[in-house]
Amino acid sequence: xxxxxxxxxxxxxxxxxxxxxxxxxxxxxxxxxxxxxxxxxxxxxxxxxxxxxxxxxxxxxxxxxxxxxxxxxxxxxxxxxxxxxxxxxxxxxxxxxxxxxxxxxxxxxxxxxxxxxxxxxxxxxxxxxxxxxxxxxxxxxxxxxx
Amino acid sequence: xxxxxxxxxxxxxxxxxxxxxxxxxxxxxxxxxxxxxxxxxxxxxxxxxxxxxxxxxxxxxxxxxxxxxxxxxxxxxxxxxxxxxxxxxxxxxxxxxxxxxxxxxxxxxxxxxxxxxxxxxxxxxxxxxxxxxxxxx
Numbered sequence: 001x002x003x004x005x006x007x008x009x010x011x012x013x014x015x016x017x018x019x020x021x022x023x024x025x026x027x028x029x030x031x032x033x034x035x036x037x038x039x040x041x042x043x044x045x046x047x048x049x050x051x052x053x054x055x056x057x058x059x060x061x062x063x064x065x066x067x068x069x070x071x072x073x074x075x076x077x078x079x080x081x082x083x084x085x086x087x088x089x090x091x092x093x094x095x096x097x098x099x100x101x102x103x104x105x106x107x108x109x110x111x112x113x114x115x116x117x118x119x120x121x122x123x124x125x126x127x128x129x130x131x132x133x134x135x136x137x138x139x140x141x142x143x144x145x146x
Numbered sequence: 147x148x149x150x151x152x153x154x155x156x157x158x159x160x161x162x163x164x165x166x167x168x169x170x171x172x173x174x175x176x177x178x179x180x181x182x183x184x185x186x187x188x189x190x191x192x193x194x195x196x197x198x199x200x201x202x203x204x205x206x207x208x209x210x211x212x213x214x215x216x217x218x219x220x221x222x223x224x225x226x227x228x229x230x231x232x233x234x235x236x237x238x239x240x241x242x243x244x245x246x247x248x249x250x251x252x253x254x255x256x257x258x259x260x261x262x263x264x265x266x267x268x269x270x271x272x273x274x275x276x277x278x279x280x281x282x283x
Contacts, residue, residue: 060233067232067253068164068205075167078257082174097256104254111234111252 052116055127059110066107074100153177153268154195158188158202159230168201171260185209192221198271199226199264201251204233215246226267230255 077100081093109129117128155177159165165181172179180197182188192200200218204211211229218227228249231238238250248270251263 064205064232068161070254071230072164072167074254074256075171079167079170079174082257100254101256107254108252111232112236113234114236 048116055116056113059113059127063107063111066103070100070103070107074104153199153264153271154197155179155264156188156191156197156200157181158185158200158206159183160206161203164203168260171257172264174257175261175264177264185214189217189221192218196222197225199228199267201228201230201263203230211242211247212245215242219246224271226270228263228267 074097077093077097081090081097084090084093106129113127113129118125119128120126153176155172157165157169157172157179159168159181160183162183165183169179169181177199180191180195182191188200188202191197202209202214215227218225226248227246228251229242229247230253231250232253235250235252249263249267251259
């Protein structure tokens with residue numbers, strides 16, 4: 001008999017026609033949370049949407065402004081590398097090219113950004129791109145130093 | 147091994163600094179390059195001579211990309227069309243997916259990237275010529 005009464009009580013809790021059980025939906029309306037169920041469950045909403053839009057605009061602007069100067073620099077470094085016959089100059093140009101390729105990769109990550117995720121770096125929130133995620137793992141040199 | 151000494155490239159770019167660098171790289175690859183900075187000069191060159199590849203910049207102010215590429219296709223369908231771009235690939239897929247642009251080259255690019263593009267364009271152009279020749283035989 002006890003079990004039966006427990007079930008009855010649970011059914012009462014889910015009965016929306018009873019006044020006492022209407023508190024949860026009203027609370028959500030008061031808080032101004034108008035997200036759909038799927039967005040609420042994933043923790044996504046208007047603020048996240050604004051952040052993503054801002055981030056996408058900023059990253060597109062960075063890529064757009066930086067791409068042309070870097071193309072010219074990278075192009076001339078390549079041309080000099082092909083022409084140069086001196087070993088020392090070639091070595092230095094190769095280092096410059098390597099660094100420019102890293103910048104190129106970063107720009108490529110920014111270009112294809114479609115998500116807003118941040119990472120805490122010494123108390124500062126920085127945008128997570130593929131390059132930042134790769135940097136989390138210590139490289140060979142770091143392991144040696146450790 | 148492809149011999150790209152016979153390849154004619156029409157480079158359309160309104161920025162002197164960038165276009166001179168690309169022209170030099172294309173010459174080093176072994177292409178014959180014609181450089182134009184205005185749209186009307188570009189069409190005048192295309193009407194007077196045949197080119198294997200047209201390479202132009204997306205960021206040319208006031209350029210209607212779709213209209214420009216449509217006109218290129220009317221002049222010569224066998225010619226490859228490549229656009230130098232900066233924004234995300236998703237944007238270009240959505241906006242210019244069906245416009246007739248054959249290749250996108252993302253900035254910043256170097257000598258190797260340009261060489262790869264020229265090779266592919268040359269293969270395409272040669273393949274197209276072969277198909278036309280076979281049709282006439």
